[in-house]
Amino acid sequence: MANRELVVLGTASQAPTRTRNHNGYFLRWDGEGLLFDPGEGTQRQMLFAGVTASQVTRVLITHFHGDHCLGVPGVLQRMSLDRVPHPVRAYYPAADAEVFWRLRHASLFHDTLTLVEHPVDGDGVVADRTDGAGSDGFRLEARALSHLVPAVGYRLVEPDGRRMLRDELAARGIAGPDVGRLRRA
Numbered sequence: 001m002a003n004r005e006l007v008v009l010g011t012a013s014q015a016p017t018r019t020r021n022h023n024g025y026f027l028r029w030d031g032e033g034l035l036f037d038p039g040e041g042t043q044r045q046m047l048f049a050g051v052t053a054s055q056v057t058r059v060l061i062t063h064f065h066g067d068h069c070l071g072v073p074g075v076l077q078r079m080s081l082d083r084v085p086h087p088v089r090a091y092y093p094a095a096d097a098e099v100f101w102r103l104r105h106a107s108l109f110h111d112t113l114t115l116v117e118h119p120v121d122g123d124g125v126v127a128d129r130t131d132g133a134g135s136d137g138f139r140l141e142a143r144a145l146s147h148l149v150p151a152v153g154y155r156l157v158e159p160d161g162r163r164m165l166r167d168e169l170a171a172r173g174i175a176g177p178d179v180g181r182l183r184r185a
Helices: 042-049 072-081 094-104 166-171 177-184
Strands: 004-010 024-029 032-036 058-060 088-093 115-120 124-128 139-145 151-157
Touching: 004 042, 024 042, 042 072, 058 072, 072 094, 088 094, 088 124, 088 151, 094 115, 115 124, 166 177
Parallel strands: 032 058, 058 088, 088 115
Antiparallel strands: 004 024, 024 032, 124 139, 139 151
């Protein structure tokens, strides 16, 4: 069964409030964890929400205003501290690659994280996990946005297809080879 959940870590924009943190969104998508726009305080919000650094597989930054990116240094350093064993992919507007570099190296720490950078320069597919992954895969697309600074919008696209719910089929007396016949028909 698919494990998909959007965890809103913050929505406060430029100034946090007592009840709302800066931007931050974590999307669980089966075996992937996509962290969007980690604003300041994201590590703490992840703790409150039960999201661990090791669950993050991709970091996606729409633009480099502080409320969308000042959590990057802490989150990446936490991943190093926790010795996250898998590569983490980072997507951001290519025009501001130097800003990403500065955030990544904002303080001194023992960097053990394998970070694979994907500067986004233009519209199109930036990641494709649909190669035989069936309904669990996805395609990640990017498109330039109109903003005061270079900005990218992201869209996660599921492959077309049908999903058979075994419990529902069994409740209706459909099992075994009949499931295959139903799928093909």
